Amino acid sequence: MSRIRLLRTTSFRLATIYLALFTASALALGAFVYLSIRHEILADFDERIVEETDALRAAFSQGGRERLAQMIEARGASGGGFSYGLQGPDGSLLAGNLRAPAGSAGAWMEAREEDGDEPREAEPEIVRALATRLSDGSILVVGDERRRSDEILRGVLSAFGWAVAATLALGTVGGLWLSAQFLRRIDSMRLTARRLMAGDWSRRIPLSPVDDDLTALGRTFNRLFDRIEKLLIANKQVSADIAHDLRKPLASMLRRLEAARDGDASPESVGAAIEAAIAEIQGVLETFNALLRIGQVEAGARRTAFRPLDLAEVAREVVEAFQPAAEEEGKTLIARLDAPLPAPGDKELIVQMIANLVDNALRHTPPGACIEVSGKPTPGGVSLTVADDGPGVAPDELKAIFQRFYRAEAARASTGTGLGLSLVAAIAELHGLECAASDNRPGLRVTLTTAEQEE
Amino acid sequence: MKILVVEDDEETADFIAAGLETRGHEATVARDGREGFERATADRFDVVVLDRMLPQLDGLSVVALMRAEGVSTPVLFLTNLSGIDDRVDGLEAGGDDYLVKPFAFEELMARLNALARRPTLGASPTVLQAGDLEMDLVARTVRRGGDDIDLQPREFRLLEFLLRSEGRVVTRKMLLEQVWEFNFDPQTNIVETHISRLRTKIDRGRGVSLIQTVRGAGYMLRVPNPAA
Numbered sequence: 001m002s003r004i005r006l007l008r009t010t011s012f013r014l015a016t017i018y019l020a021l022f023t024a025s026a027l028a029l030g031a032f033v034y035l036s037i038r039h040e041i042l043a044d045f046d047e048r049i050v051e052e053t054d055a056l057r058a059a060f061s062q063g064g065r066e067r068l069a070q071m072i073e074a075r076g077a078s079g080g081g082f083s084y085g086l087q088g089p090d091g092s093l094l095a096g097n098l099r100a101p102a103g104s105a106g107a108w109m110e111a112r113e114e115d116g117d118e119p120r121e122a123e124p125e126i127v128r129a130l131a132t133r134l135s136d137g138s139i140l141v142v143g144d145e146r147r148r149s150d151e152i153l154r155g156v157l158s159a160f161g162w163a164v165a166a167t168l169a170l171g172t173v174g175g176l177w178l179s180a181q182f183l184r185r186i187d188s189m190r191l192t193a194r195r196l197m198a199g200d201w202s203r204r205i206p207l208s209p210v211d212d213d214l215t216a217l218g219r220t221f222n223r224l225f226d227r228i229e230k231l232l233i234a235n236k237q238v239s240a241d242i243a244h245d246l247r248k249p250l251a252s253m254l255r256r257l258e259a260a261r262d263g264d265a266s267p268e269s270v271g272a273a274i275e276a277a278i279a280e281i282q283g284v285l286e287t288f289n290a291l292l293r294i295g296q297v298e299a300g301a302r303r304t305a306f307r308p309l310d311l312a313e314v315a316r317e318v319v320e321a322f323q324p325a326a327e328e329e330g331k332t333l334i335a336r337l338d339a340p341l342p343a344p345g346d347k348e349l350i351v352q353m354i355a356n357l358v359d360n361a362l363r364h365t366p367p368g369a370c371i372e373v374s375g376k377p378t379p380g381g382v383s384l385t386v387a388d389d390g391p392g393v394a395p396d397e398l399k400a401i402f403q404r405f406y407r408a409e410a411a412r413a414s415t416g417t418g419l420g421l422s423l424v425a426a427i428a429e430l431h432g433l434e435c436a437a438s439d440n441r442p443g444l445r446v447t448l449t450t451a452e453q454e455e
Numbered sequence: 456m457k458i459l460v461v462e463d464d465e466e467t468a469d470f471i472a473a474g475l476e477t478r479g480h481e482a483t484v485a486r487d488g489r490e491g492f493e494r495a496t497a498d499r500f501d502v503v504v505l506d507r508m509l510p511q512l513d514g515l516s517v518v519a520l521m522r523a524e525g526v527s528t529p530v531l532f533l534t535n536l537s538g539i540d541d542r543v544d545g546l547e548a549g550g551d552d553y554l555v556k557p558f559a560f561e562e563l564m565a566r567l568n569a570l571a572r573r574p575t576l577g578a579s580p581t582v583l584q585a586g587d588l589e590m591d592l593v594a595r596t597v598r599r600g601g602d603d604i605d606l607q608p609r610e611f612r613l614l615e616f617l618l619r620s621e622g623r624v625v626t627r628k629m630l631l632e633q634v635w636e637f638n639f640d641p642q643t644n645i646v647e648t649h650i651s652r653l654r655t656k657i658d659r660g661r662g663v664s665l666i667q668t669v670r671g672a673g674y675m676l677r678v679p680n681p682a683a
Contacts, residue, residue, distance in 0.1 A: 285557065289555075293639075296540070305543070317635075320609060321609065321635050321637070321645050322641075322643055322645060324645075324648040324649055324651075324652050325643045325644055325645055325647075325648040326643075327648075328644075328648050328651075348636075348638055351636070351637065352637075352638075352639050355637065355639070355641050356641075358643075359641045359642050359643050362642075362643050363642055363643070420642075
């Protein structure tokens with residue numbers, strides 16, 4: 001991935017903003033800390049100067065100017081960190097090397113060290129000093145090397161500077177790393193989408209084991225892709241199947257009508273050809289009707305007509321309607337629907353869904369078969385089953401029976417549009433019901449169960 | 456019957472008009488919605504055949520306007536292949552019945568007959584009668600020639616519908632819609648088997664059969680002319 005893209009990622013931008021805010025607040029905090037420390041240190045140093053001055057004044061009041069001068073020389077030599085100066089009333093430096101500017105007695109000042117004996121430094125040392133006028137008119141100056149407090153403060157500042165620099169560096173690196181992570185996942189999504197667009201519909205976004213928002217997004221997209229893939233496959237399949245399914249009746253119609261036109265056919269055979277052609281056309285129209293109905297159901301436009309229903313009651317009505325026909329064919333049709341099965345739905349469609357299942361069972365079972373419609377409430381909703389003990393469907397064909405135009409191997413010869421169970425599947429899906437076919441040992445069992453709600 | 460056919464497709468309009476005239480009815484054809492509405496309000500018809508998709512003014516609007524004008528002529532909607540929602544919309548707009556194109560002419564005829572002779576609102580009878588068959592809608596009993604006949608609820612509804620349509624052909628589709636509220640045609644012969652059971656109960660062993668099969672069209676309950 002290019003560097004520019006990395007810098008343009010959302011996460012990097014967020015990291016940068018966060019870093020800027022963090023740095024600004026760290027700087028504000030640092031300034032506050034620095035100023036507090038500085039204030040404390042300076043006050044501390046001043047305190048020491050005042051104490052030293054007090055000690056020297058005590059010596060002065062005991063032993064006069066001589067004693068004070070001795071003490072200054074002694075202390076100055078001991079290297080206690082102070083600088084001293086004692087000026088006579090005339091301004092001459094009597095001891096030490098600090099000279100206070102004239103008229104500064106009794107105040108804090110910046111004093112200058114006079115290095116008479118040492119070689120003159122390029123920069124005369126400046127110290128913070130307190131000048132005190134003694135009772136004999138001389139001035140005592142006690143100073144502390146300013147440099148020492150400055151050094152401490154400089155130390156604080158540089159430590160702080162390093163900390164900020166480290167934060168910035170870590171933040172930037174971290175931001176880049178996070179962006180790279182983010183970008184890697186976004187890129188995998190983008191790559192997947194491209195592959196899908198290129199026609200490889202088996203591709204899915206790889207999901208990270210960490211269940212975060214991106215993973216959730218990826219999962220949602222994968223579900224979307226599942227749906228699109230299903231529709232695409234169905235669509236492709238259907239176009240081919242429609243063509244295949246309609247060619248047969250049209251070809252046979254053509255053959256019959258041509259034969260009726262060309263041959264020296266009797267009026268009876270012409271009439272028979274017309275009758276047959278009408279029957280074929282009706283079959284074709286029926287197929288179109290069923291397709292259109294499936295299309296309408298799949299478009300989901302009917303959801304507005306949903307009302308609370310008792311599926312058990314609807315199923316009983318359907319069973320009752322088919323009962324005489326089943327008996328006529330020597331089959332047993334029974335309903336085991338004791339508990340109410342409340343579910344919202346479009347009654348007309350639910351009736352057709354159950355009717356199609358019963359219809360299908362009746363058409364694919366031999367006389368003597370038993371067809372049972374049963375149902376029970378489930379924790380998540382309802383479950384409705386139509387089961388027969390007929391020849392059933394081969395295990396590898398079970399899934400396919402809901403596809404449009406699919407006729408199980410065993411049912412090739414049977415009539416019908418091959419769309420009945422597709423409509424069942426479409427209606428079930430519209431109602432949030434999962435449609436599953438299984439082996440009833442023997443026979444076919446189709447179960448409709450309220451699908452688990454997606455989050 | 457005097458029938459107004461509002462249909463913009465010439466072929467369909469001619470097919471309907473010719474069919475009606477052959478059967479001795481008077482057909483007036485209107486080519487678009489506006490003309491249809493004007494004719495329906497200007498003249499009295501027994502029934503209106505109305506296409507859903509029309510130029511100028513669509514079928515739903517025509518019915519709505521007719522009803523707003525106080526014209527209560529029964530309306531049969533015609534629509535192209537599709538279904539479900541269209542039927543509901545059509546009936547809600549004020550239509551009385553609904554037929555999907557393409558249709559068999561007998562189907563259209565049966566429905567027009569049913570619509571034209573639909574009893575006007577008001578006192579509906581509590582007892583239906585045909586010959587020696589008597590149905591009490593309140594007590595929910597059926598008697599024929601003095602014998603009580605025991606019917607299942609659905610058989611009762613079926614017979615009630617046949618009795619209300621006495622002397623007219625009712626099609627399989629009409630029975631499915633009216634008796635079972637099935638707006639689709641199952642592969643299994645639901646109607647045939649029910650009719651056969653009903654016949655067994657009310658006609659078997661009696662000289663006169665009331666329920667007759669009309670080939671290629673449907674069924675009819677009729678008391679045969681005693682002179683015949």
